[in-house]
Amino acid sequence: MMRGFVSVYRKELYLLFASPIFYAVAFIFLVLNGYFFYSSVAYYNLLSFQAGQNPFMAGQLNLMDMVVRPLFMDICIVLLLVAPLLTMRTYADERKTGTVELLFTLPVTDGGALAAKFLGVLTVLFVLLAGTLPGMALLEYLSDLNWKAVLCGYLGLFLLGSAFMALGVFTSSLSRNQIIAAVLSFGALLLFWVISWMSSVLGPGASRIIEYLSIIRHFDTFSKGVLDSRDVIYYLLFIAFFLFVTLRQIESYRWRG
Amino acid sequence: MIEVQGLTKFYGTVPAIQDVNFHIHKGEVVGFLGPNGAGKSTTIRILTCYMPPTAGEARVDGLDCFQKSLEVRRRIGYLPENVPLYNEMTVRRFLRFVAQAKGVEARELPREVDRVVDVCGLERVRNRIIGNLSKGYRQRVGLAQALLNNPPVLILDEPTIGLDPTQIVEIRRLIRDLREDHTILLSSHILPEVAQICQRVLILNKGRIVATDSPDALTAQLQKSAKIALTVEGDGRQLARALETMDGILAVQLESNHHSRLILETDRSRDLRPEIARKVVEEGLGLLELKAMDLSLEDIFMQLVTEEAPVEEGAVEASETAEEGK
Numbered sequence: 304m305m306r307g308f309v310s311v312y313r314k315e316l317y318l319l320f321a322s323p324i325f326y327a328v329a330f331i332f333l334v335l336n337g338y339f340f341y342s343s344v345a346y347y348n349l350l351s352f353q354a355g356q357n358p359f360m361a362g363q364l365n366l367m368d369m370v371v372r373p374l375f376m377d378i379c380i381v382l383l384l385v386a387p388l389l390t391m392r393t394y395a396d397e398r399k400t401g402t403v404e405l406l407f408t409l410p411v412t413d414g415g416a417l418a419a420k421f422l423g424v425l426t427v428l429f430v431l432l433a434g435t436l437p438g439m440a441l442l443e444y445l446s447d448l449n450w451k452a453v454l455c456g457y458l459g460l461f462l463l464g465s466a467f468m469a470l471g472v473f474t475s476s477l478s479r480n481q482i483i484a485a486v487l488s489f490g491a492l493l494l495f496w497v498i499s500w501m502s503s504v505l506g507p508g509a510s511r512i513i514e515y516l517s518i519i520r521h522f523d524t525f526s527k528g529v530l531d532s533r534d535v536i537y538y539l540l541f542i543a544f545f546l547f548v549t550l551r552q553i554e555s556y557r558w559r560g
Numbered sequence: 561m562i563e564v565q566g567l568t569k570f571y572g573t574v575p576a577i578q579d580v581n582f583h584i585h586k587g588e589v590v591g592f593l594g595p596n597g598a599g600k601s602t603t604i605r606i607l608t609c610y611m612p613p614t615a616g617e618a619r620v621d622g623l624d625c626f627q628k629s630l631e632v633r634r635r636i637g638y639l640p641e642n643v644p645l646y647n648e649m650t651v652r653r654f655l656r657f658v659a660q661a662k663g664v665e666a667r668e669l670p671r672e673v674d675r676v677v678d679v680c681g682l683e684r685v686r687n688r689i690i691g692n693l694s695k696g697y698r699q700r701v702g703l704a705q706a707l708l709n710n711p712p713v714l715i716l717d718e719p720t721i722g723l724d725p726t727q728i729v730e731i732r733r734l735i736r737d738l739r740e741d742h743t744i745l746l747s748s749h750i751l752p753e754v755a756q757i758c759q760r761v762l763i764l765n766k767g768r769i770v771a772t773d774s775p776d777a778l779t780a781q782l783q784k785s786a787k788i789a790l791t792v793e794g795d796g797r798q799l800a801r802a803l804e805t806m807d808g809i810l811a812v813q814l815e816s817n818h819h820s821r822l823i824l825e826t827d828r829s830r831d832l833r834p835e836i837a838r839k840v841v842e843e844g845l846g847l848l849e850l851k852a853m854d855l856s857l858e859d860i861f862m863q864l865v866t867e868e869a870p871v872e873e874g875a876v877e878a879s880e881t882a883e884e885g886k
């Protein structure tokens with residue numbers, strides 16, 4: 304049982320890291336984050352230079368609020384962009400090349416294979432996020448960083464990214480075409496992102512629900528350095544739901560043949 | 561070892577197989593024959609637990625393919641049709657993956673991979689990327705993958721399709737070597753191949769089993785007429801007309817591209833060869849070849865598959881006579 308899971312996980316890792324998609328995605332991800340990092344640090348620099356002449360302003364300056372939090376939001380947006388590209392091949396490619404027949408007839412449960420595939424894309428997510436850590440280390444070197452808050456933000460990023468991945472794995476199980484899988488997951492994720500914009504139009508009851516559904520609202524508390532169990536639970540539920548429907552989708556795929 | 565009862569599978573509302581029944585005993589090598597779209601792959605996919613049946617049941621080693629799916633999968637080595645493989649991987653990495661997924665222990669992994677590499681003759685390509693391999697080697701990698709962890713049952717869906725003649729011979733030799741300690745079910749279109757390798761054939765047509773027996777028994781059972789091949793020196797058209805009227809000859813077929821070769825269908829009860837030879841000499845032609853042809857499995861197969869539709873044949877004949885009448 305465990306061996307089947309480990310073997311599929313290793314296979315997924317190999318295929319993920321052997322594919323040019325990963326390198327293209329990692330390149331774009333790091334370049335964009337480098338740009339965002341540089342611009343927010345430059346801005347902060349300018350402000351602190353002005354604050355040198357204005358003691359009142361100096362009290363307002365805060366590295367966390369002015370650099371780290373905007374940076375986290377930028378990472379969220381880039382993740383939204385790249386997550387569908389990382390998950391699109393998960394099942395679609397296996398169906399297209401027919402290897403799904405191999406995978407589904409090995410003595411590995413569907414759940415085990417899904418867990419291995421999901422953990423595979425989470426590993427890539429982890430690597431991407433780890434790639435942004437040198438920037439944080441640089442901030443720590445230049446000034447003092449509140450590491451507890453930063454780690455809290457990273458936990459939020461990882462949970463948010465995992466939720467993106469869960470939805471992406473699901474859309475990948477819907478089609479044998481990777482492009483369709485990517486487009487579907489990008490669209491659905493964007494919808495979950497902007498859904499809270501409706502809240503001001505709706506009545507108080509409905510707006511509460513819509514606010515709760517919004518995938519990005521739950522990240523706010525993390526980025527402030529606050530760990531709220533309700534937000535953690537939201538992301539875990541989101542992930543569990545999409546993995547569950549993926550499993551159902553695979554089951555129905557087997558029946559249809 | 562393999563029991564199939566009342567197996568039926570619908571794709572949507574279209575039936576692919578209907579009420580298929582057969583048994584395969586331990587150690588048997590069985591060939592699965594049928595024209596395109598007969599339902600061979602569908603049956604095989606149910607047996608290998610890729611998809612559940614719409615109705616009926618399939619058992620491997622007494623275990624239901626649907627309820628005890630994982631147990632069944634552990635006992636089967638499967639070579640799917642068209643040999644899907646992870647093209648980005650090297651042969652060795654791929655085989656390690658499959659071996660591990662099949663539950664081979666980490667310590668045993670290299671030895672088990674080496675064993676199948678050796679059996680399938682993959683030493684030369686073990687570090688190559690699968691996507692760059694020739695079709696023959698891909699087929700061998702597929703076979704090697706099926707052999708990992710030494711499963712007692714092998715199910716091979718068209719193992720020699722698309723290979724050149726030397727590769728076909730090689731793969732067949734490989735399968736023959738495996739007969740010793742495996743129960744094998746292999747599907748194929750190539751009938752002599754099945755006759756060579758298998759003790760028994762299952763013939764499937766339009767989703768139903770139409771015959772099951774040993775290749776020899778099938779041949780004997782269905783041989784209604786004997787065929788004689790005749791090659792003469794010169795133009796055989798005149799001879800063909802003369803032979804048509806001869807007693808005991810049911811049909812004469814002149815090969816269209818060169819008129820010196822004839823296929824005669826004769827009554828099985830007596831040997832007409834001396835009379836035919838005399839006739840050839842009478843016509844003033846040289847006799848190059850005269851021999852009795854066994855009805856091949858191919859002919860039997862055609863008979864079984866076409867006998868299904870006597871109405872259509874009758875219809876064709878009727879229209880032909882109508883045209884002649886005009």
Ligand SMILES: Nc1ncnc2c1ncn2[C@@H]1O[C@H](COP(=O)(O)OP(=O)(O)OP(=O)(O)O)[C@@H](O)[C@H]1O
Nearest residue numbers: 559560571576594595596597598599600601602603
């Ligand atoms: N996934 C599918 N969806 C719908 N119909 C299918 C599917 N797979 C097969 N069929 C149909 O079911 C029938 C049986 O197909 P199957 O692949 O089992 O035949 P086969 O005997 O393996 O043929 P071949 O010799 O060409 O491989 C065919 O009519 C085919 O069109």
Ligand SMILES: [Mg+2]
Nearest residue numbers: 600601602641
């Ligand atoms: Mg087939």
